[in-house]
Amino acid sequence: MAKKIGVTMEVGNDGVAVITISNPPVNSLASQIISGLKEKFQDANQRSDVKAIVLTGNGGRFSGGFDINVFQQVHKTGDISLMPEVSVDLVCNLMEDSRKPLVAAVEGLALGGGLELAMACHARVAAPKAQLGLPELTLGIIPGFGGTQRLPRLIGLEKGTDMILLSKSISSEEGQKLGLIDALVPPGDLLTTSRKWALDIACGRKPFLRSLHRTDKIGSLSEARAILMKARQLAKRIAPNMPQHHACIEVIEDGIIHGGYSGVLKEAEVFKQLVLSDTAKALVHVFFAQRATSKVPKVTDVGLKPRPMKKVAVIGGGLMGSGIATALLLSNIRVVLKEINSEYLLKGIKSVEANLKGLVSRGKLTQDKASKAFSLLKGVLDYSEFKDVDMVIEAVIENIQLKQKIFKEIEEVCPPNCILASNTSTIDLNVIGEKTNSKDRIVGAHFFSPAHLMTLLEIVRTENTSAQVILDLMALGKAIKKVPVVVGNCIGFAVNRTFFPYSQAAHMLVNLGVDLFRVDSVITSFGLPLGPFQLGDLAGHGIGIAVKDIYDKAYGDRMFSSPLTELLLKSGRNGKINGRGYYIYEKGSKPKPDSSVLSVVEESRKLTNIMPGGKPISVSDKEIVEMILFPVVNEACRVLDEGVVIRASDLDVASVLGMSFPSYRGGLLFWADTVGPKYIYERLKRLSETYGGFFKPSRYLEERATKGMLLVKSLNFSFQFVMWQENTVFNQIYRQIY
Structure with a gap:
């Protein structure tokens, strides 16, 4: 049964109209939804039995933002008129300037255009752990529904500008502290509280606040210019070759100097220019390309279901092995780490511990979660713990004889359905597995170093690897927050x-x-x-x-x-490992070119x-x-x-x-x-x-x-913008930039 897409409105006996966005899975703002919102807001504003309005989303999610598929169509055709008029017609005129108070009931997520709609409401009530953010800059554009103007006015210029430039998402709890969220209530009370809040505004018991008109958190013009100067320096550092960051700052500044409405008009103009930029075309392509990697013919389209991977063995506790183990532990997967002697095993365990501590020190992980992850690790010197593992990942040195020996041994001690994976980066998988009788469950799991941070996972299949094994490894990759790309078996893989x-x-x-x-x-x-x-x-x-x-x-x-x-x-130059290569490496300082290496070059x-x-x-x-x-x-x-x-x-x-x-x-x-x-x-x-x-x-x-042909064919998949933490390509990109 097809899920209904559209916008509904129900008017209660209390005189509150509840307008609901429904476009599963994340209620993206497709053209049909935007038209529906315009129609319902016009209706609510005209009806005499409506005293106040609540805007919400179906299925426990407010809205994941504008429909990114429209950008793809604009890029294919060059027709900017495909972009619907939203920022003035809907957001300013029908929502913010409505004579009837409007409250956003936010649950799950409000990202991009979704958050911009919420900010145009006269108050925002949210459930705990809702995700709020404006990630548009990751697509080469800027917020286009007034976000550049309203967010700084709600949470302050410095915090708002940083949040937009860094495409940073925050929780509803943090949003309440900053002033973006007015009240935090349990999900079961969300609509009831929002209705009451809207009626309280209508009756004058709560203030009727229009975000675009606020200036109390902007500061003086001189203060604003100092903040924006700092923002320009940040943009120059994090995105020197991308236009959207500097354009965004210019738009924010326009609104501060000439007023919020002028800023909205400027934003709409710049937004349309950026949509057609080479940067936006490239970043939107990357977005769709990442989604396409999850579709593998004769693997993901044949009705198979991935098997759970509850316990994974990693052989080798070096740089790669400890990184792989860390990635698994962070996703609550039990890990058996095997080494050849106690000294190496202790080093491997300490490396995993150091990886977790590093994440804690950088604020990426809480100490409680790090402790829980570490408790799932067990170090061994033999195969006694391999009898019930779901997968083995071999991560030893690139030695053919050693790898062949290991695969022969694990075939004998592991369950018959256990996946036998190698992290090799250069050796033919057929050679690694030639002494086994389990060629259908041998697969490459090529992580990139450091494995707990880098998000690419090359899944290498031979002509014998079963579809089930590939699907299982794809599912595991996604579970540990990697982007799996399935490739063929050759020297160096892809x-x-x-x-x-x-x-x-x-x-x-x-x-x-x-x-x-x-x-x-x-x-x-x-x-x-x-x-x-x-x-x-x-x-x-x-x-x-x-x-x-x-x-x-x-x-x-x-x-x-x-x-x-x-x-x-x-x-005597081995690079960063021993402090000298083409560059000189000293602790606490950037690499310096070493002119003495020129004699080696000569x-x-x-x-x-x-x-x-x-x-x-x-x-x-x-x-x-x-x-x-x-x-x-x-x-x-x-x-x-x-x-x-x-x-x-x-x-x-x-x-x-x-x-x-x-x-x-x-x-x-x-x-x-x-x-x-x-x-x-x-x-x-x-x-x-x-x-x-x-x-x-x-x-x-x-x-x-x-033949005049391109190398990359157009991607015709249709996707909705997803939650920020799931958008792994852009997480990786922005980690590299920042």
Whole structure:
């Protein structure tokens, strides 16, 4: 039975009209809902038997905000008229300027446009633990229903501006302390209290307050300008390449100088401009791309149900193993952590404890929750606790023989339905599991470090992995607040394989005479948080040496061989691990370029001997970006051609979450489409003629370029904006930014 979508109004004997939004699951403000709200508010304002109005949402949720699917339609057509007129026609004229008092009864969530509707009401009554926020900036836009004007007037300019710029959500409890919520009542009393409050306003027993007209929390003009100057500095730091943050501050300032209504008009104008911006198109694409990852043909569409994962064993308590264990514990999953001796086991347990303490110290976790999570951990030196585990995740060093031995052993001691997963990042899963008879339950669970913080989870399937196992791991990934992306089995899987040319191209540029610190600077200016050389320092250069032979064997026809990393290690530089790499690392200070490393670079250049005529090449910043990132796009095309990922947009999500590719560029392939496949193909072709096979365009890229086709197909899924804490892509993005 289809769930009814629309807006209803019921008028009680007390003269209160209760207007209810119904658009499951989060009551998003689709065009149909907005039209319904206009109709019901007009009706309520005209009816003589209505003394006051209460606005609420069906199903225990007020509203999750404006229907994001409309943005997608606007981006496809370029037709801004598809955006309904809301901020003046509905919010100002029919709601805030209504002669009849209006109270918002808020439960569950009021996000984006939902909170903006609530702020236009003359009072707000909420149930406990309701979630309140304006997350619009994560989509490249600003609040469009008056939020930039009303929130600062309700909770103060500094707090309101920070809440919008940081896309921060708060609880109704905090909202009451700040003045956003007028009363907090149990869910069962919400409507009764809201009705009474509305009647009290109508009778003059409570004040009739219009948020847009308030100035008591704004302060003087000089105070406001000082606060906004601070906000501009924050915006410059957290979002240097995104327009919406600075635009938002300008709109807030307009309202302070010229009045709230002027600010609303300015907001509407800027909102429409930003909706069509490249940034908004990119961020909306990332939003839909993340949602699309949850749809896996022949897995999520065949009627299977995920099995509960109550107890998981993790083998290996190193950096990855302890991080994986932490992620599981934080979601109340019992964890058995196995190591080979007491010393390593104690280190692993202490690492988990340190991870939890770190979250507590940063205010991300309460001490009570950390203690509860830690109590779910049990350390072991044998397989005695494996007899009832639902899944095993192997996270030991990249050694084929060791992994084969472990999988043979766990097959014998674990239940017959237990999932056997490996966190390997380079080794073929078929090789790992070749000595077992359980190939249908072997799967890759590739976490990214630090595993308890990074939100990407690559689920690697072989031709034998069962659909049930994939579905189970997808469900587990979501339960531990990861974004699972299902990929095929190959060396490097999707992310590491796609990005292996990244560091190789950087090494080629340096051996061609380009300054390595300039390369890092150009790439960070493009939007990645770290350039390739600082990233190598962070990972540790021993890792690059360890996997070099594996990648050489798999992709030798397009590898660039450079002695630079080996020379670096010989000179005692292993990056952040020992305090020296390309940069110097000192506790409490930012990495500093180490000019003494240039002698190592010179030695590499002599051995490589690829500088034309022995002289450094001259390249622009744009050419540096192209020479480093176009080979990455090229490898991504091979990944698509081989069917390693289900859809191109999966690589966009993986690139944002796994490699911190700038979200405001839409992910790797979305960005490539904005540049143009034809341009990338032609540029790579010219580079390959000059510098060899490393740049040779792939067959897939050539085909798309010559046919004038894009790399990423349009996503046609329909979604409602979800609760902020579930919006994991943007949680990850904003954690990286801030």
